[in-house]
Amino acid sequence: xxxxxxxxxxxxxxxxxxxxxxxxxxxxxxxxxxxxxxxxxxxxxxxxxxxxxxxxxxxxxxxxxxxxxxxxxxxxxxxxxxxxxxxxxxxxxxxxxxxxxxxxxxxxxxxxxxxxxxxxxxxxxxxxxxxxxxxxxxxxxxxxxxxxxxxxxxxxxxxxxxxxxxxxxxxxxxxxxxxxxxxxxxxxxxxxxxxxxxxxxxxxxxxxxxxxxxxxxxxxxxxxxxxxxxxxxxxxxxxxxxxxxxxxxxxxxxxxxxxxxxxxxxxxxxxxxxxxxxxxxxxxxxxxxxxxxxxxxxxxxxxxxxxxxxxxxxxxxxxxxxxxxxxxxxxxxxxxxxxxxxxxxxxxxxxxxxxxxxxxxxxxxxxxxxxxxxxxxxxxxxxxxxxxxxxxxxxxxxxxxxxxxxxxxxxxxxxxxxxxxxxxxxxxxxxxxxxxxxxxxxxxxxxxxxxxxxxxxxxxxxxxxxxxxxxxxxxxxxxxxxxxxxxxxxxxxx
Numbered sequence: 001x002x003x004x005x006x007x008x009x010x011x012x013x014x015x016x017x018x019x020x021x022x023x024x025x026x027x028x029x030x031x032x033x034x035x036x037x038x039x040x041x042x043x044x045x046x047x048x049x050x051x052x053x054x055x056x057x058x059x060x061x062x063x064x065x066x067x068x069x070x071x072x073x074x075x076x077x078x079x080x081x082x083x084x085x086x087x088x089x090x091x092x093x094x095x096x097x098x099x100x101x102x103x104x105x106x107x108x109x110x111x112x113x114x115x116x117x118x119x120x121x122x123x124x125x126x127x128x129x130x131x132x133x134x135x136x137x138x139x140x141x142x143x144x145x146x147x148x149x150x151x152x153x154x155x156x157x158x159x160x161x162x163x164x165x166x167x168x169x170x171x172x173x174x175x176x177x178x179x180x181x182x183x184x185x186x187x188x189x190x191x192x193x194x195x196x197x198x199x200x201x202x203x204x205x206x207x208x209x210x211x212x213x214x215x216x217x218x219x220x221x222x223x224x225x226x227x228x229x230x231x232x233x234x235x236x237x238x239x240x241x242x243x244x245x246x247x248x249x250x251x252x253x254x255x256x257x258x259x260x261x262x263x264x265x266x267x268x269x270x271x272x273x274x275x276x277x278x279x280x281x282x283x284x285x286x287x288x289x290x291x292x293x294x295x296x297x298x299x300x301x302x303x304x305x306x307x308x309x310x311x312x313x314x315x316x317x318x319x320x321x322x323x324x325x326x327x328x329x330x331x332x333x334x335x336x337x338x339x340x341x342x343x344x345x346x347x348x349x350x351x352x353x354x355x356x357x358x359x360x361x362x363x364x365x366x367x368x369x370x371x372x373x374x375x376x377x378x379x380x381x382x383x384x385x386x387x388x389x390x391x392x393x394x395x396x397x398x399x400x401x402x403x404x405x406x407x408x409x410x411x412x413x414x415x416x417x418x419x420x421x422x423x424x425x426x427x428x429x430x431x432x433x434x435x436x437x438x439x440x441x442x443x444x445x446x447x448x449x450x451x452x453x454x455x456x457x458x459x460x461x462x463x464x465x466x467x468x469x470x471x472x473x474x475x476x477x478x479x480x481x482x483x484x485x486x487x488x489x490x491x492x493x494x
Contacts, residue, residue: 002095003154004147006042010100023058028140033066040182042089044069141196145207148193161488164195164208168217178473186481197239210254210488214465219327230263254491256442262464268325268353269296271462287424289431289457293356300343317357317385322349332404342399358458359384360449368445368468371483374432377470382409442487
């Protein structure tokens with residue numbers, strides 16, 4: 001058995017043509033081409049004679065768009081274009097797959113003499129056909145696991161770790177475009193394959209060694225009264241429910257990271273309580289790293305709210321956030337309030353966390369923890385309270401409301417100046433290591449601001465499996481792979 005290096009897809013699997021000659025994608029075909037484009041496999045689209053010039057032109061454009069070859073394969077002979085393509089598609093110990101919807105024994109025989117494997121999209125049951133030496137799949141989406149299966153068989157004497165991942169399509173594509181999810185082994189021996197909720201899950205998981213997930217992408221709702229035990233208060237999509245049951249019934253299944261480990265990051269109150277432990281981190285400088293002052297409220301009409309704010313060391317302005325940190329639509333609906341009256345009719349969902357607003361010169365330091373490696377980047381952030389108060393005055397001194405995922409209040413004239421707010425990298429690195437041990441997470445991120453005047457380093461947000469897109473891909477992606485491999489090895493030992 002040879003390692004899979006290339007995939008040649010017959011155009012009949014991908015496209016159809018209507019009576020007017022318009023060519024369109026078949027269901028699942030466009031997603032397949034996008035995934036394969038970033039898979040590190042050689043990919044091509046083949047077609048036979050007799051197609052209209054319009055369709056051939058369309059195939060050529062689509063192949064170019066998805067970084068694929070476009071090859072004419074005659075039923076009577078394998079064309080010259082195919083032989084010219086061969087040297088770039090594989091070498092000794094590697095094989096290629098031809099995926100089609102039709103049995104063509106002549107063509108299949110010629111391809112097999114070149115070391116190719118034939119995959120046929122058919123309703124016929126079974127992974128292989130002993131007579132034709134072909135592999136049969138029922139749906140196009142099964143191709144991912146099929147390729148993974150044969151690649152892993154080729155490395156039976158070597159350690160290849162297969163990662164099955166679950167996340168929303170836009171996030172997956174963001175990672176894939178940066179080369180993070182190859183289906184050809186990485187230098188440290190990882191292969192990635194998407195897990196599909198519209199296919200039987202157990203048979204897919206049998207082919208993988210690690211489950212990598214962004215479970216928050218699959219949250220439908222969170223019961224606000226369940227923060228004492230979020231595992232019972234979260235409603236997941238049907239597919240994620242099935243995956244959770246599988247993980248529960250198979251405790252030895254390696255997961256990056258276990259659901260119980262990420263639950264604290266869904267609760268802003270729990271995050272704040274954890275961050276209080278930062279006070280124990282010693283600094284040789286005059287700076288300290290800490291959590292922001294905060295207060296949890298169940299109502300904005302509490303008669304004692306003003307007193308409670310003072311007890312919590314909260315002076316105006318404050319930033320108000322839902323207690324639910326992610327996974328639901330309004331988790332990022334926030335407000336900046338400047339006086340007690342601003343809490344009246346505030347639209348931030350309850351329960352909520354009132355947090356001190358820290359003047360930080362519009363500088364936000366984003367830290368990323370990938371296993372034992374720590375990176376950071378600088379981003380423009382919200383301006384100081386003086387500017388925000390001026391903006392509020394222009395709007396009748398109303399609270400400033402915003403969605404933190406879409407648009408933050410900003411000062412367009414403010415220029416980034418990292419010298420104004422020096423960052424004590426060693427201090428934050430110590431905090432990152434402390435958080436990794438405390439949270440027991442493999443991949444997470446957090447945001448730090450440096451308070452003007454005091455120089456306090458304040459962690460204002462923590463999140464699971466961030467995109468780390470501010471870090472160069474040639475640095476971040478290998479660290480991402482190493483983090484997953486290390487997590488697998490340590491959990492395997494345990």
